[in-house]
Amino acid sequence: MIRFLLLLALVLSFNNSYGQLGFCNGSKGDPIFQEDFGTGSGYGPRLAAGITNYSYVTQDPQDGEYTISSIIGREIPSWHSYSPNLTPSGGKALIINAGFTAGQFYRTDISGLCENTTYEFSAYLMNIYNSASGACADGDIPVNVKFQIWDETNTQLLKEGSTGAINSTAFPLAEEYALTFKSAPGQNNVILKMFNNGEGGCGNDLAIDDIIFRSCGDLTSIDAGNSSNMNLRVCEEDTPYNVDLKATPDNTVYQTHAYQWQRSLDAVNWTDISGANQSNYTVVNLVQSTYYRVKVAEDSINLTNNLCSSFSEAFFVQMVSVPTAPVSNGDVVVCGNSEIPQISVKAGVDEMVNWYDAPSGGNLLQAKSFNYQPDVAGIFYAEAKSTLIECKPSSRTAVKITLDNIPDVEDETIQICPNSNISLDAGVSGFNYMWSTGENSKTIQVTQQGNYTVEIATNLGCAVTREFTVNDIDDAQISDVRTDENSIEIIPVNTGVFEYSLDGVNFQDSNVFLGKPGGVYTAYMRDKSGCNTVSLQFPYISPLKFITPNGDGYNDNFILRGVETFPSSQIMIYDRYGKLLKASNGSNFSWNGTLEGKDLPAADYWYHIKIEGFGELKGHFSLIR
Template identity: 35%
Template sequence: MKNIKLTAFAVLLSVLSFNFSNANEKSKTFNKKNIYFSKPIVNSKIKKQKKSDFAIDPPKLIAQGDQFYCPQTSIKIVTDFTINHDIAENGTQVLYIQISSGYSNGFDRLELTNPTLHPNIVTSWDATSGKLRLSGTTTADIPYDDFVSAVKDVVFTNSSATANGTRTFSITIGQANYLPSTGHYYLFIPNVGVTWTSARDLATSSTYYGLQGYLATILSADEAKLIGEQASGTGWIGGSDAETEGIWKWVTGPESGTVFWNGNANGSTPNFAFWNTGEPNQQGDEDYAHITQPGVGIRGSWNDLSNTGDATGNYQPKGYVVEYGGMPGEAPLEIATSTKITIPTATPAIDPIPVCDSGSFTFNATSTAGTTIRWFDAAVGGNLLATGPTYTTPPINATTTYYVDAGCESNRKSVKATVYPTPVAPIAEKNTYTNCGPGTLTIKATSNIGTINWHTSATGGTSVFQGTTFTTPTISSNTTYYAEASNNGCTNPTRTPIDIVIYTPPTVTDETLTLCQFQSRTLDAGISGMSYLWSNANETTQQITVSKEGTYTVVVTSPENCSSTKTIVVEEHKIPQIARVDVEGTRAIIYPVKEEDYFEYSVDGVNYQNSTVFYDVPGGLQTAYAREKNGCGGTIKQFVVLAFPAFFTPNNDSYNDVWEVTGMENYPQAVVTIFDRYGKLIAQLSRFKMSWDGTLNQVPLPASDYWYALKVDDSMPVLRGHFTLKR
């Protein structure tokens, strides 16, 4: 719907005064004698006129100059330019040149060269809109010929070495932005706070050189960029979903009724939408499309607002965008023309697959605009190797970089032919590694380039590790690994074997041995035919003799240099000494000088026990025994057990006929005094008389209990007790 149909251009015949949207350009008054105009008419109060009402045709701009351009150079935007005009109209005040598509802000620029050759022309560059303004030094009209001469000296430059794509230059004598791809004109009208419906009506009532205005409709990325980014304003456009919520249509101009968004997908042809992130949010009555405020989200994108928008801030309407052209019955204006430049760019395919050692490579590339592709051996200058989309190198044996462009040296791209040399066979740090018993080993191999792959077989199989140093898993038997050298897939087929030999270490058993006090002991490593090293004695024999306790270790080394360590703990056992023997009745307690758990005791020399306490020891002179359990020796000590009979029966039957203290004979000074129950002295025993027969003055005493008191000597306490005389 953006095609432009030819209609007649209209001019006014009566005296009228016009107001223009560019405040820097004063209105021009027309009367019957001055029947022409050189400014765009943007006035909603002027009715469209028929061509038959006017005598002067509008100027017609014709430009040539579709060219190729190399970045970081300058090029004139036209190769030829003319303005055909009515003889009654010789000039105008302003001419605009705009980069209307492909514009790269910050890199692209238009400027007038040789300004001294154009003394009546001044220029102003607007980097935001990509527009160069040519005007006179006074308010008087500038002859068309002067503008023609100046346009021929306007040049385009781009400062980026990586620039690409196409730039379209629109040349127009009107203030509105001209887009060659649509043939339409676009003008932002500032009007803070204007509602969408008012903007729609104002746009519809305006004209531009006789073209009917309407709120802009956007059907392509080119239009969106020109209106949203280069128009220098934020305002209403002609989209709405007021009819059906969520179904957005263009409702103004020739595209009225076209669905461009229907919820989650684009609508019908041409289905172009450029919503800001999260838009449209379908909240409340936000039914009208609006160019988003610069700095809010995606530059030049759209958001949905209510008819009034916000009263202040980012979502307050600042104006509206009017589009001219394409209405039914309208003829296209020719007050604008365009040229373009194309930056020829070569796009190489991915680099060819690398080869091993040597080979030939074929490169492919495509270019924009059908320009000739050139292949070189240097990034700048160099030798031209070939032209065309394909280049096959001669055989090469080293990695080489080539370069390709489509006519511009400044944006040559590199391509690489990669040659990897095959490494030499690996060199092992050691051909054989040994280990005593199961364990892990660190084996090493190197090559001149690349890396080392480790295998468990001489050929085939999968690598178990990659790297020059390989720490094996635990190995318990003889094993061979194979080192393979590889450089980026270029593999030497010769694998280097590395043997691992597992030796069995000598079998030794740790011991704990007893060393008798004042004696020596022989220690034995326990296995013959080996090498020995005793840590404590620094001796190298299988056996050593020691005379003191301690922990002794011996390293036993086999002929294969595989070692085991045996530990012998030598514990010295002392000979026991008896300090004393205490007797309590028939219980005897042996007290050693120092008690050890390896001592044992006896009171008969036959039966030994760990306890030092003995019960029911016979009366009389006894012997206490203490010895070391492992035969290191012992000692004895005599002691006396005094046995007091609990009763006696003096009936001359040879059994218990007298009462006597067994063991008393061992104490020459001992005296036993016997009393009756009333404390009357009955008898006295000593070494001279050792027993009592139950009589007093040879008269038998009656059966009863009698008491005794034994005084062994002055150093011991008196022992007292009682016994029974039975008849």
């Protein structure tokens, strides 16, 4: 089947010279006769005897020859080199190189027509000479074809018409031509003839395809009162339903009209309605969606043959069901101070949703939306309605938004004594708990430092997480005890939260003690969690920082307060060069800054104190003159 799809021009009207041609302006039936010249890639097959007096060739034809092929212009370069598009299976066309003498070149018998019926004959024609080739120096001869329809006796011409000049083009151009005729009573066969009105020579070469005969009838419309758009919608609650249908032909073809109404549930399989043979038909007690159409013919005898009649478009009486309740996409729980979210439902095809504040009646909150955005929590109701017709709405579906308060909690850092345990408490009661350890109680016991979390959840699923950081407490360790003439300072090894004491009973946060008399002391240090306590015994002797031996009674002598508590101690005084200036025991030590009765110069001097059981204490002081 050829289509010449580069450009298709439907010739719908002609001037007075070719007034006999014209298309069916009404309803067209299925083809009674169709010649598409077959498919394939080769030449042929040859036409049956008697169809043409032209010679058949298996190449591009010369004057007075024809071929059947899917390719134009294989050997003749002045023709359009074109595959006349052919259907996907490779359609062919009849290719004619007109003879030098004008006359008939095609004849075929058409059978199976219905009597007293209007028909349309049509065919596609294409001038295959390429005007851009310049092969016809003096101009090419246009294609001009005359169609004739004769009765089967070949004695009565029923209709004829000519295409007029079909001029050559620089690109392939196919045009469809047609004429209509009416069969007489008792007439079932006709003869189609085609004539070349031009003469052979340069040009006048053509391709023909898709020769079709089909019935032509009135365009018939159906209306049902106020519904004239071929569709009537009825609410399901209004069934069974009665409706009057009226068929109205446009009277462009038929002079008389015979009717047969049909019904279908799928618009594919149709059944005649017994006795429905008038232009009007009343549908009674309809309870389901149904299609109706009317078959129209000019003679009632032709109603039994679909090829001899025409059909109206299908008129659809559609039963619109009561919508089912919308399906909620889920109730929503809003946790804490989160924003109120949008809620939504699903509904059926051709349905819309309205939102209300009550299960029935109430106020319309939002129309025609599957979604609703509330401002507050609560219960909202979705109702489905048909978008096709105003019918009974569905029952309403409740969608609930619940506010779920969650507790405020803070993370916590906790100190733990090494090799001990501690209780971690979620801190709020009446919730569901899930610890990072896998436990689900409000409190848990842990023995190791690390990070622990607990998810505190409500019964509705809102949750908050609290984190505990558990650190091991550093052991209390004394690095040293530093003393001077009026203070004792306990020096820890590490930093931490410790407290200090010199008697093991009275503890203080400060590690410095003031105004203590000389003697043997024990320094105590412990962490405030009570993990461990350490102690260190030390002697406390308070030396003067400087002496001014000028006889005024103040700091005239270097003394060591408290050394008297260590009578067996050994005390040595040295100058900066290491010369021993005085040696004594601790029973009653004092030095006035002289050596062998002579005043020593102002300078720094060093003392060494050896105390049995405590080792040696060293320091220096200044002598000021």
